[in-house]
Amino acid sequence: MAAVEAVGAYTLLRLGDDGGDTGAPGQFFMLRAEPAPAAAYLPRAVSAAWAGDGELAFLLDVRGAGTRALTEARTVSVVGPLGRGFDLAAGPSILVGGGIGAAILPWLRRRLEQRGDVRTVLGFRSPEHAVCAGIVDPDATVVLDPVLVTEPLARLLPASATVYACGPDRMLEAVAALCAEHDVPCQLAMEAAMACGFGACYGCAVRLDGTWKRLCIEGPVVEAARVLA
C-alpha cells in the first residue's frame, strides 16, 4: 500500500491517493499505522509534502514509535485535510525551512511559482538532513548548524515579497521578528502536540493573539503578527 524511501536522514512516505480531497499546501493529515501499535495509539499530525498524480506524499523525521510505525506499516489510515493552509499571495515569495519544516515546502513552492519569483532558504543540522533540499528547491540556499536560516534571510530583506516559514519554534520567532522589523508579510506553519487535529481535544494550545488557541483550528499556518501579539 505504502511506498517508503530514504531522503538522506528523512523518510519519504508515499500513499495511494484514494480520490478524496487532498487540500492545499500547509494543511495537514492525521496518519496512523494500522493495526495501531500499543506505543502509538494516537495518530500523528503530518503535512503533505505534495499531493496529486494519484499520490499523497509525506516527508517524515522518524523520531519515535509513531513515525517509525508509519514507515513500517502495511496500512496507514489518513484523516484530513485538516486545518488552515497557507494563504497564497500574489507576487514574489521567500520560503524558509528549518529541519523537517522543509517537508511542507515542495508543494507550496510549486503553487507559488505560478504567482511570481520564489527564493528558498533552508537550514539543517547535518548534510544528511540537508539531502531533502533537493526535493524542495534545487536552487535553495542551504545553511548548516550552527549557521541560522535568519542569516541568509536577512540578506534577502527588505523585499517586496511574502515570507512563508516552517521550522522549530525558536526559528519561527526569529523569522517573525525579522519580517516585522522589515515590515514584510509573513506566514508561519507552527507545530503543537495534537491528539485529534479537528478541534476536539484542546491539546494543541499555542499562544495566539495573547491567549491559548487551538492550533489545529486556527492554523497550523498563522499570520506572524498573531504570534508576536
Added chain:
Amino acid sequence: MAAVEAVGAYTLLRLGDDGGDTGAPGQFFMLRAEPAPAAAYLPRAVSAAWAGDGELAFLLDVRGAGTRALTEARTVSVVGPLGRGFDLAAGPSILVGGGIGAAILPWLRRRLEQRGDVRTVLGFRSPEHAVCAGIVDPDATVVLDPVLVTEPLARLLPASATVYACGPDRMLEAVAALCAEHDVPCQLAMEAAMACGFGACYGCAVRLDGTWKRLCIEGPVVEAARVLA
C-alpha cells in the same frame, strides 16, 4: 521475514529458522507481532506444525487481533520451544485431531512414522477447514460436523497403539474416556489461556491430578490419565 499462505480456512505462517533449538513435536512457542499492536500486547501460544530445513511453520486459526496481527506483521518475535511435547512411543500410533488441533500433527506424524504404522483421524467443522488434512496426512480419515472424531476412532479401538490427540476440550475428554475404556495409552495436547508460557503467570490453570496445575509447565501434552484423575 514471514511467508504467509492460506490452507483452506486456516493460515500457514512460515518463519525463517534463526538456527536456535526448535524443540520437539507438541512443544509450543510464544509468538508476537512487532511492533506489538495495542489490541494484542501479549504473545500467542502456538505449536509448530513443523520445524527444520531452515524454517519454523505454524498453522493458524485466525480468530482475533493477535493471530491476525501475526499474519500481517513484517516481524514476529518468537520465544521457545516451551513446555513438554509428546512422548514418542514405539510401535503403531493413532493421531486424532479436531479443528485447528490438527496443526500440531504434521511434525508428530513425520516422527512417528519412523517408529511404526500411523493412522490419522481428523474432524472439522467445514470442508474449507478440512483442507489442511492434506498437510497432516493425505490418507487421513476425515469427518465433518456433526460427525465426531470419536466415531472413526472407536472403530480403530481396541488397538495395540498409542493415541495422540489435540483438539477442543470436549473432544479431548471423549477421546480420553474412549482410550481408558479400551486401556489404550493416550496423550493429550491441551490448551489454556497463556500469558507467559514459562510458568511465570499462573494463568494457564488446568485440572490435572485433581488440582489446578500450570499447563505450560506440566504440558501442553499430558497423559490422559491425569485429566481423568
Added chain:
Amino acid sequence: MSSPDLHADLCGIRFGNPLVNGSGTLDALAAGTLGLGAFVTKTVTLHPREGNPPVRIAETPAGMVNSIGLANPGLDAFCADHLPRLGELGVPVIASVGGWSPSEYATAVARIGAHPAVAAVELNVSCPNVESGCIAIGTDAGETRALVERCRSETDLPVLAKLSPSVSDVAAIATAAAEGGAHGLVLINTVRGIAIDRDRLRPLLGGGGGGLSGPAIKPIALHAIFHARAATGLPIIGMGGVASAQDCVEFLAAGASLVGIGTSLFADPGLPQRMLPELGRLVRQHGAETIEDLVGVAHPRLSSSTRA
C-alpha cells in the same frame, strides 16, 4: 430497515442510537456530531477559563494523559453563543457543568437547565486537572450527595453525576449520588496519572498531574460501571476506552444504557459511523431485539430491562 432497533433511552430521553461523546472530547460546532446519538458539551464553569499551559497531552500505551484544565468560555458566553447553535444539532444535548463550590454548580445548573436546547445536565465532580473543586467533591461521599441534592432542586431536567474511578470505593460514591437524587450516572472520567518528560525527566504536562483515557482504561471503566450499577440500579452513561462495537456491547452488558467515546474519536472520527452497523449485527447475534435488551445482562441477579 431490517437491522435491529438501535434506539436508546436514558431518564426518559430517547436517543437515535446509544453512542455519545465523552465531555471534552468533541467540539460539535467545529466537527459536527459524527453520527452520535447525543452531544455532551465540554464542562462549563461559571467563569471563562483559558486552560492549563502546554504541554497539555501526552501519549501513553493505548491511551493518553491530558491536562487541559477545563478550558471553556464560561457560563455567560456558553449560554449566549454556544447553546443556541447546539440546539440546532438535531440530537439531544447534555450539558456538563463544573465548579469550585456547590453554589457555583447550582448557579450554572439553574441557568443551563432553563435553556430549551438542553436535555439533561451532567455534574462533573471528577476532573483530575484542576487543583481543587470538582475532584475534591467527587472523592467524598457526603459532599457528592449534598451537591447532587442541591443541583436537583435547581432544575427539572435529569441530573447525572459524572464520577471518577480514582477512589477507593466507586460504588460508595455512586450510592451517595443516588441518595442525593441523581437520575443517572456517568462513568468514568479519566484515571489519575502523570507523564514524565523523557528528555528533561520532569513532569511533562503543564498542569503537573493529568488524567488517563483511551483503551488502556477499559477494564477500569467496566469495573466501575458494573459495581455502580449493582449498587444503585441507576441508568448509566458508560465510557472509558471504548473503541469498537464489541466494546460497546460489553459496556451495555456491564450496565451502561448509553455508551460514550472520547479518546478513540481523536484517533478515528469516523468510528461512530462505522460502529453502528456492526453494533446492530452484534445485538442480533446476542439474540437481542433492542439495545435495552442488553443493558446489564452481565449482572446475575439484575433484571436485564430495568428502566429508569
Added chain:
Amino acid sequence: MSSPDLHADLCGIRFGNPLVNGSGTLDALAAGTLGLGAFVTKTVTLHPREGNPPVRIAETPAGMVNSIGLANPGLDAFCADHLPRLGELGVPVIASVGGWSPSEYATAVARIGAHPAVAAVELNVSCPNVESGCIAIGTDAGETRALVERCRSETDLPVLAKLSPSVSDVAAIATAAAEGGAHGLVLINTVRGIAIDRDRLRPLLGGGGGGLSGPAIKPIALHAIFHARAATGLPIIGMGGVASAQDCVEFLAAGASLVGIGTSLFADPGLPQRMLPELGRLVRQHGAETIEDLVGVAHPRLSSSTRA
C-alpha cells in the same frame, strides 16, 4: 567496563542492577532470574491456596487483567522447599507475604524473616483478587499503619509495604505505612478492573474481579510513585507497565530506587537482559554516574540522592 555503574541500593541492600520482577510475575525456580538484580517471590499465605478457577487472565489493550487468586504452596512448603533453593539464585530474595488478618501476616513475617535466604519482606496489602484480607487492609490508612507496625516487630529485615493505586489518596496510605515504620514502599500493585466475556456477556474471570497490569497502567504507576515519594521520602520499588529502559529511567526520576517488571516479562523474557545496556546508555546521556543519581530527579524540591 566503561559503562556507568548500574548498582542500586535499597534499605541498605546492594543490588547488581535496579531491575526486579513484580511479585507473582516470575517463577525463578522454573525460569531463572532473567538477569534481574533481585528476585521477588509470589505472595505467600499461611495456608496453601489453589488459586481461582479459570479463566484467570484476559488480555486488554496494552495490558491484561488477572485473577490468579494468590495460588501458592503455603508458608510451610514455601519455607521448607522453596526458600532453600531460592537462596541459591545468587541475587537478593525479597519475600512477599499476604494474609487475612494482622496475625496471619505476623506469623508469616516471623518465619520467613528468620530464613537466611531472605533479604527483605514485602507486605502485600493490595491484592485485588481475593475477597477480603489484604486489599481491605491496604485501602485503610489506620489498618495499614497497624499492620506494618506489627510486622516490623517480628523481624530485623527491612519491611516494605506494597500498595494499591485503587484508592482515593495513595499518598495518605503511603504516609500511614511510613508512620507504621515501613522501610520502603512497593508501588503499584494491579489496578482494579474486570473483563466481560465477549461471547457470553458475563464477567469473564473465574474470580469475578481482577487486576489490570501492563503498559496500560504506566501513567497511574508514575502518579502513585511520584506522590508517595513526595509524601514520605521512603525508598520505593516502582512498577506498573515498565517495558523499556526509557520507562525505567522515568520511574527512577519519579522516585523509584528499584524498578519492577511484571507483565512485560510475559511478553518478552529477554527484556531485562536487553534493557541493561540501554539503561547504562540512558544514565550517561542524562549526565548521571550511577542509578542513584537519577532517583527522584523529577521532584523539584527533593534532593536527588536521598538515602534510606
